[in-house]
Amino acid sequence: MGEQWAQFVAAGLTSGAIYALVALGFSIVYNASHAINFAQGEFVMVGGMAAVSLVAAGLPLAVAVLLAVAVAGVVGLGVEKLAIEPAQRSGKADVVTLIIITIGVALFLRGVAQVLWDKRVHPLPAFSGTEPIAILGATLVPQSLWVLGGTALAVLALGWFFSRTLYGKAMRATAVNPLAAELMGISTRGVMLASFALAAMLGALGGVLTAPITFTSYDVGVMLGLKGFAAAMLGGLGSFGGAVAGGLLLGLLESLGAGLLSSAYKDAIAFVVILGVLFFMPGGLVGARRSERV
Amino acid sequence: MPAAANVSERAVPGAAPIPASAGWTRRLASARTGGLGVLALVLATLPWVFPNNYFFEVAILVALNAIVCVGLNLLIGYAGQISLGHAGFYALGGYGSAILAARGDWPVWLSMPAAVAAVGALAWLVGRPTLRLKGHYLAMATLGLGVIVSIVLSNEDRWTGGPDGMAVPPLVLFGRAVQGEPLWYGIVGVGLWLTVWFALNLIDSPIGRALRALHGSEVAAETVGIASAQWKLRVFVQSALIAATAGALTAHYAGFITPAKASFLHSVELVIMVVFGGMASIWGAVVGAAVLTLLPQFLTVLKDYEMMAFGAILIVTMVFFPRGIVPTLQRLLSRSRR
Numbered sequence: 001m002g003e004q005w006a007q008f009v010a011a012g013l014t015s016g017a018i019y020a021l022v023a024l025g026f027s028i029v030y031n032a033s034h035a036i037n038f039a040q041g042e043f044v045m046v047g048g049m050a051a052v053s054l055v056a057a058g059l060p061l062a063v064a065v066l067l068a069v070a071v072a073g074v075v076g077l078g079v080e081k082l083a084i085e086p087a088q089r090s091g092k093a094d095v096v097t098l099i100i101i102t103i104g105v106a107l108f109l110r111g112v113a114q115v116l117w118d119k120r121v122h123p124l125p126a127f128s129g130t131e132p133i134a135i136l137g138a139t140l141v142p143q144s145l146w147v148l149g150g151t152a153l154a155v156l157a158l159g160w161f162f163s164r165t166l167y168g169k170a171m172r173a174t175a176v177n178p179l180a181a182e183l184m185g186i187s188t189r190g191v192m193l194a195s196f197a198l199a200a201m202l203g204a205l206g207g208v209l210t211a212p213i214t215f216t217s218y219d220v221g222v223m224l225g226l227k228g229f230a231a232a233m234l235g236g237l238g239s240f241g242g243a244v245a246g247g248l249l250l251g252l253l254e255s256l257g258a259g260l261l262s263s264a265y266k267d268a269i270a271f272v273v274i275l276g277v278l279f280f281m282p283g284g285l286v287g288a289r290r291s292e293r294v
Numbered sequence: 295m296p297a298a299a300n301v302s303e304r305a306v307p308g309a310a311p312i313p314a315s316a317g318w319t320r321r322l323a324s325a326r327t328g329g330l331g332v333l334a335l336v337l338a339t340l341p342w343v344f345p346n347n348y349f350f351e352v353a354i355l356v357a358l359n360a361i362v363c364v365g366l367n368l369l370i371g372y373a374g375q376i377s378l379g380h381a382g383f384y385a386l387g388g389y390g391s392a393i394l395a396a397r398g399d400w401p402v403w404l405s406m407p408a409a410v411a412a413v414g415a416l417a418w419l420v421g422r423p424t425l426r427l428k429g430h431y432l433a434m435a436t437l438g439l440g441v442i443v444s445i446v447l448s449n450e451d452r453w454t455g456g457p458d459g460m461a462v463p464p465l466v467l468f469g470r471a472v473q474g475e476p477l478w479y480g481i482v483g484v485g486l487w488l489t490v491w492f493a494l495n496l497i498d499s500p501i502g503r504a505l506r507a508l509h510g511s512e513v514a515a516e517t518v519g520i521a522s523a524q525w526k527l528r529v530f531v532q533s534a535l536i537a538a539t540a541g542a543l544t545a546h547y548a549g550f551i552t553p554a555k556a557s558f559l560h561s562v563e564l565v566i567m568v569v570f571g572g573m574a575s576i577w578g579a580v581v582g583a584a585v586l587t588l589l590p591q592f593l594t595v596l597k598d599y600e601m602m603a604f605g606a607i608l609i610v611t612m613v614f615f616p617r618g619i620v621p622t623l624q625r626l627l628s629r630s631r632r
Contacts, residue, residue, distance in 0.1 A: 100612050
């Protein structure tokens with residue numbers, strides 16, 4: 001019984017780590033623009049597919065992985081520059097309009113992927129072999145450790161970036177009060193660009209880390225995006241710690257629910273959980289209670 | 295004649311005031327009476343110019359989508375509450391009626407209203423906690439509801455036939471099966487006209503003004519005595535009822551239904567039609583549904599590039615016409631008139 005639990009926890013943390021990376025992307029973009037970027041899941045797809053192509057082109061795996069993340073970063077910059085910025089410059093872009101635009105971006109990226117690659121499922125070679133290892137009674141593929149380690153590293157680096165560097169602090173200042181930040185000489189446009197690039201790179205990192213386990217295709221971003229959104233909400237939208245906690249919690253609940261209750265309803269668990277949270281504690285698990293100013 | 299007109303004007307206080315002296319010409323030129331007349335004329339003329347059945351099929355599709363969008367626009371455009379899960383209600387209407395008819399041997403004329411009423415009850419039940427949420431939280435909750443519905447429909451294959459969908463018995467009226475595109479075109483055409491008529495009357499009634507007031511500011515609306523929670527819930531249920539009706543009609547017309555009807559993508563398509571055509575514009579919803587239903591028919595020429603083109607068109611229109619097509623055109627027209 002104990003072994004079974006260890007297995008569930010290991011599987012849950014692995015998928016939870018990916019949700020956490022996607023949720024972080026949602027929170028970063030939300031802080032900069034107060035928009036929900038429905039193309040966040042597509043960045044995961046771009047990362048995974050780009051890595052597959054680069055490996056197929058003969059590049060060493062490590063180089064391919066880094067390049068794929070960089071490619072996604074450039075795509076993120078392009079999305080901000082070509083879709084989000086013109087919308088905000090034209091003046092009246094409310095939240096719903098921005099949501100629709102990011103949905104348009106998601107469709108566009110998925111469409112491009114369909115043309116550039118194909119509709120088939122592609123595997124990426126595992127980073128360090130496929131020989132399963134036993135840890136605390138759970139049997140893991142080594143790639144799971146890469147996922148957990150890579151996510152932990154990304155979260156730590158992000159924490160350092162936001163608390164120690166001038167650019168990170170500028171992004172946090174913009175999240176708190178864009179006008180005040182601008183008056184202090186922070187380029188809020190630059191912050192927007194950086195936020196999209198960062199969010200895209202985090203998503204792509206999730207994409208390349210998980211591609212050897214779950215494989216990748218042009219439409220993997222849809223479900224991952226929705227679950228990442230749920231994870232970000234679960235932790236409280238805009239909170240970085242909350243995004244990580246929400247992602248891991250969602251992964252754990254999903255794997256336990258699938259193992260103990262019903263594996264057919266695995267994908268529904270995230271949404272049942274988020275509905276419960278929204279109905280009974282609408283600020284998320286970490287989010288503070290705010291009163292609305294009229 | 296003026297006396298009668300006066301009475302009817304007073305029955306709808308605050309509706310676009312039409313002086314009695316202006317008579318029926320002004321009235322015809324109004325967006326309500328005139329627009330409904332034009333819609334009836336267009337719907338009645340189209341069958342005479344359609345060269346083949348394919349055109350009827352597409353027109354039926356357009357009308358069904360337009361029905362859903364007019365209802366959804368009451369919620370999104372007028373009451374200002376987004377729903378990313380309306381495909382769930384649409385599909386439940388279709389599946390509900392299909393299951394009652396196919397597995398329970400109910401006559402379709404009974405299974406359709408029963409399923410629609412059940413969806414309305416469900417919307418009322420989930421709407422109460424959902425509509426307390428605002429903005430992104432409301433978007434997430436409605437999205438979650440839609441996704442859960444779609445997963446349940448794919449998994450309960452004993453009832454729904456699973457991911458492959460199920461066959462739906464035909465609608466039988468007066469002992470005869472309702473079949474053939476022209477007949478169905480007539481049914482959904484009348485349905486669309488009635489929905490538009492209902493929506494136009496609703497938004498010019500005290501209910502419509504209450505909705506617009508709470509869209510502007512819920513707190514301000516409450517201080518002038520509008521029970522905002524109650525009105526939001528009512529319009530949510532109403533739009534769910536309309537979606538379920540269209541879903542049931544679609545299922546019995548097509549004779550087949552799959553869980554894709556409940557997918558997140560379908561919910562998003564419906565919202566896009568509303569926003570593209572123009573929020574808070576009944577005619578915008580009709581135009582949006584028509585354009586975005588016809589567009590993929592043309593884009594199939596592009597085959598693999600279809601999704602890419604659809605995404606690009608969406609981005610470009612939302613960047614340049616964030617208010618939607620119809621309100622933007624209306625503004626241009628009124629400016630050029632001056």
